[in-house]
Amino acid sequence: MMASFDQLVRRRRSIRKYRPEMPPEAWIEEMIACASMAPSPSNSQPVRFVQIVSAPMRDALQQAMADGLQRLLTVWEERGLSKRLKTRIKVYGRFADFMFEAPALFAVGVAPHVGFAGSLVEAELIEKDDRSGVDMDISTGLSLKGFILKAQSLGLGTCILTAPLVFVPDAGKILGLEEIQLRCFVSVGFADEIPPAVDRKKISEIYWKI
Numbered sequence: 001m002m003a004s005f006d007q008l009v010r011r012r013r014s015i016r017k018y019r020p021e022m023p024p025e026a027w028i029e030e031m032i033a034c035a036s037m038a039p040s041p042s043n044s045q046p047v048r049f050v051q052i053v054s055a056p057m058r059d060a061l062q063q064a065m066a067d068g069l070q071r072l073l074t075v076w077e078e079r080g081l082s083k084r085l086k087t088r089i090k091v092y093g094r095f096a097d098f099m100f101e102a103p104a105l106f107a108v109g110v111a112p113h114v115g116f117a118g119s120l121v122e123a124e125l126i127e128k129d130d131r132s133g134v135d136m137d138i139s140t141g142l143s144l145k146g147f148i149l150k151a152q153s154l155g156l157g158t159c160i161l162t163a164p165l166v167f168v169p170d171a172g173k174i175l176g177l178e179e180i181q182l183r184c185f186v187s188v189g190f191a192d193e194i195p196p197a198v199d200r201k202k203i204s205e206i207y208w209k210i
């Protein structure tokens with residue numbers, strides 16, 4: 001029986017351990033199709049999903065991440081920073097590195113787009129447009145939500161990751177994706193774990209009336 005919307009939303013969890021089987025390409029395309037239905041400013045549809053299938057590219061990225069982590073640990077050593085920070089760096093290293101074990105790995109980014117405010121800047125009606133990044137982030141999140149919930153409905157697990165971009169800020173360059181601005185990675189595959197329950201804030205903590 002098909003899961004209801006509520007079941008999909010409530011049962012979805014970030015999955016960080018996968019079985020080796022590759023999800024069918026047709027399923028991936030269905031997930032992309034759901035992502036493409038997301039609202040975006042002026043229907044600009046700026047979000048791009050790039051599957052990293054090339055083994056040399058995955059390896060180069062993984063190596064750059066290991067180097068980035070090592071650089072942080074070296075600076076940590078030189079500056080004599082707290083043990084807690086070192087542990088955090090290592091934990092986030094693991095929260096980044098598992099994506100290379102996922103059968104399908106996507107870089108998610110946005111293609112530059114001159115929006116409403118941007119056109120006002122071009123016409124010199126306003127000085128600058130500080131919000132275009134926010135619009136791009138909102139659009140990325142909305143596309144991702146369609147993508148991960150469709151995955152959930154197909155029985156696949158996903159995890160959105162931004163930690164890798166902390167270790168490798170120039171990941172886009174390494175992947176030859178200079179025409180898009182990377183926002184995150186997303187790993188996809190059949191789950192090989194049942195994550196422990198997580199807390200959610202109460203409705204009253206995140207919703208009120210003024």
Ligand SMILES: Cc1cc2nc3c(=O)[nH]c(=O)nc-3n(C[C@H](O)[C@H](O)[C@H](O)COP(=O)(O)O)c2cc1C
Pocket residue numbers: 012013014015016095096159160161162163164184195198
């Ligand atoms: C913008 C964003 C960035 C995230 N980055 C990472 C990451 O780098 N590594 C990771 O393991 N999980 C990452 N996550 C997953 C969160 O840790 C996860 O969503 C959160 O702990 C709640 O757990 P759940 O998704 O299982 O409900 C990220 C999630 C979001 C929305």
